[in-house]
Amino acid sequence: MxxxxxxxxxxxxxxxxxxxxxxxxxxxxxxxxxxxxxxxxxxxxxxxxxxxxxxxxxxxxxxxxxxxxxxxxxxxxxxxxxxxxxxxxxxxxxxxxxxxxxxxxxxxxxxxxxxxxxxxxxxxxxxxxxxxxxxxxxxxxxxxxxxxxxxxxxxxxxxxxxxxxxxxxxxxxxxxxxxxxxxxxxxxxxxxxxxxxxxxxxxxxxLAYLSANALVTGRDPVPTGNDHPIASPYGLFRAQDGDIAIAPSTLPIVKRLLAEIGLPDLLSDPRFADNAARLANRPALNALIDAALAQDTQENWIARLNAAGVPCGRVQTLTEALADPQVAAQxxxxxxxxxxxxxxxxxxxxxxxxxxxxxxxxxxxxxxxxxxxxxxxxxxxxxxxxxxxxxxxxx
Structure with a gap:
């Protein structure tokens, strides 16, 4: 070698x-x-x-x-x-x-x-x-x-x-x-x-965009848990039988997500028309997405969303992650x-x-x-x- x-x-x-x-x-x-x-x-x-x-x-x-x-x-x-x-x-x-x-x-x-x-x-x-x-x-x-x-x-x-x-x-x-x-x-x-x-x-x-924003505004970021500080929708959502991590980081991916879960017209609602509005109305938006995801299982949604080009995955325990087939392949x-x-x-x-x-x-x-x-x-x-x-x- x-x-x-x-x-x-x-x-x-x-x-x-x-x-x-x-x-x-x-x-x-x-x-x-x-x-x-x-x-x-x-x-x-x-x-x-x-x-x-x-x-x-x-x-x-x-x-x-x-x-x-x-x-x-x-x-x-x-x-x-x-x-x-x-x-x-x-x-x-x-x-x-x-x-x-x-x-x-x-x-x-x-x-x-x-x-x-x-x-x-x-x-x-x-x-x-x-x-x-x-x-x-x-x-x-x-x-x-x-x-x-x-x-x-x-x-x-x-x-x-x-x-x-x-x-x-x-x-x-x-x-x-x-x-x-x-x-x-x-x-x-x-x-x-x-x-x-x-x-x-x-x-x-x-600290990436968090420090960049703090330097610009002089304000500390508000901790948002599993929600993204500057993007919505983005975070953990509830399917029929478990949570799914979903990360639609750009508008085209947001549109793919909403279309796949049966909410293609949601962006026409003024509360969700742009990212700033979606951040301001995040609880209402998350509730609508959770209601849509409740219609199917975690496994099916993960397969459908990934096929549609929406980044998502199951929240795994550490032992589950260590046994994941992708981890084994790598x-x-x-x-x-x-x-x-x-x-x-x-x-x-x-x-x-x-x-x-x-x-x-x-x-x-x-x-x-x-x-x-x-x-x-x-x-x-x-x-x-x-x-x-x-x-x-x-x-």
Missing amino acids: TALPLSGVRVIDLTRILSGPFCAMILGDLGADVIKIEAPGGDHVRGQGEKVDGFSWYFASFNRNKRSVVLDLRKPEGLAVLERLLADADILTENFRPGVLSEMGFTPERLAQINPRLIVVSVNGYGSTGPYADRPAFDFIAQAMSGYMTTNGRPDTGPLRTGPPLTDLVAGLYAALGAVAALTGRDRGGPAQRVEASMMMSTMSM DMVLEVPHPGHGTVKMVGFPVKFSETPLQVRHPAPDLGAHSDEVLAEAGFDPTRIAELRAAGVIG
Whole structure:
């Protein structure tokens, strides 16, 4: 098979928990050799989530395609080993509080001396400058402070968080994108840049038309639950035996929807003549659509509306979605053999490559499973590796 896009790229990964490991996993999925540096106790996520035979599937899902090295960075010898690993690396990923890397002795100037081609990728809560730079960060707090939380729910519920840790994931995704862009620029003759993505700012960038409208009007969006803030009809509607998500985002699709459900003349009613009128009279419009959909089953309506070019679908539970035939056709649930841990199921690769399909080359590693291997590659002889292990520097 042709080499993966990032084959030959070496990443030293100092991150832990979620945002940084997600970034490093993406780079590993794309073909990079990711060396996960863990403290003697390991990444905290190793002990979280559902476990099978003591093995965390949560950890496995965010640390595939990596090799694990246990390194005690509180010891000078551990810092010296890290320096040696960085000398041959392309990318360093870290999600410490801003300034911690410099406190460890790895200032920007020192890193440039160690390896002038090294790209440093930082994931943090709020950015490395500004009044909040030193604050501890967590997904829940970043959802709240980014404005995102107030756009969820309805006026009667108040602000609501999103179920998954969105801010961690978006920041990790942006950091990986920045890393690839910086790597491309460097290899075209540009500088080895520092890349930063923060949880709060990354999430704020995803607010799309909500932030655009707020900047224009100076007004906060009103949370609308499952209804679309700026389009009507759009949302969850009730068929004879269950809800259907329907998203007619343009006037031609609205016309197709109304024609298919037997309400082709509804737009001649002044209450529904244009989108502004439909927004103002949304409860009445939704009630008419619900009454029409009540005449047939969810399954039949979904088939009819999709055939008519109206985007729609059933609201699925997560387990239903994971078992969906379309998900299976896209290979989005993987069964990965883990030596000593049986088979672990995990979500697959959302990005598809025509010539170099992504694959799990390394299952999530046991703690320190590759310490000797990686140090040997860096030029440490067996005697020195044994000495470092005896001194508690590596594990």
